[in-house]
Amino acid sequence: MSERSETEQEAMAATYAALVDHGYAGLTIQTIADEFPKSKSLLYYHYDDKDAILREFLSYLVEEFRADFDIDDGDDPRETLDSLLDGILPRDIDPDRRAFRVALLELLARAAHDDSYADSLSDLHAAIHDRIAAVIDAGVESGAFHAVDPDDTATALVALASGGMLWGVTTDPSVATRTRAVLDAYLDAELYR
């Protein structure tokens, strides 16, 4: 799906690992290099600074969500929707998942003051929303889902999952668990046939 070189893909994996280990505040080219299997000079060759890597990382996340959804290829709308929602609000938020989500919140807070991040994160939101809407649309077409409005339902699901994540990873973890349970009950009642 991605046309990135092996080096670029390794840089993205290293950025993810550095965000998990150090958060946004502790992210430097050095902490990314520590997770990078090749030489640090290669990182500098590809990226001007940590902000350049981070913006590239956000584009990489966007691409992950821009994958095609195709029922004829055996994609199941219910399973795919479940795994997309897991991407925002997993049922089990282990320490790494929590750390990555906290780093994303820090990036979102930064985006409020920095347009270059706001654009990247707007793209990320749109990619998540559009992919969830596409999966819902496919599920409605195939008869697996009730005939809901895909766009409105995607708006509701992204907000529900994001809100549970916001409070759950920063304050009380049980907020995340309870929100995911309410979200699952909503899907059972309103979406799944």
Place this chain on the structure above:
Amino acid sequence: MSERSETEQEAMAATYAALVDHGYAGLTIQTIADEFPKSKSLLYYHYDDKDAILREFLSYLVEEFRADFDIDDGDDPRETLDSLLDGILPRDIDPDRRAFRVALLELLARAAHDDSYADSLSDLHAAIHDRIAAVIDAGVESGAFHAVDPDDTATALVALASGGMLWGVTTDPSVATRTRAVLDAYLDAELYR
């Protein structure tokens, strides 16, 4: 409702104004003092440092939500619920409202690394959730609302509103508008009789 002295209440108003003007990162005793109508020494007399004021400010917000809800006193559950949801995700997010919500997100991100903030913000989440659940409960009792589970419905509403706020104030404002419209449609369909 509050038993705070006039000076304490003025300190809370000054903290709100300083958060709106400078965000969490720019908050100092000096920026709070600039918004405070009395002498700066009074601020130091009441609070050890900026973190002490901020924690007090969060307690103040919690108290605001801990107000009693009483239909016999003329409180209307539908109007009250609407204004509580406005407190998280207003239909019109003007610059001051946006700035305050961004500061809250910065505090939430900080809470992920600082237990003293995590406790205060857990209390704030619980206060918002409990008040919304109490209003829903009263609306169900009075017959204004359908017989939903107040706790689950409050979990869903807080998460929905918070998630729309999270993306709306940091990236694309239309996410906030669309999420609020979906939330209002949900209330019309599922809650309001």
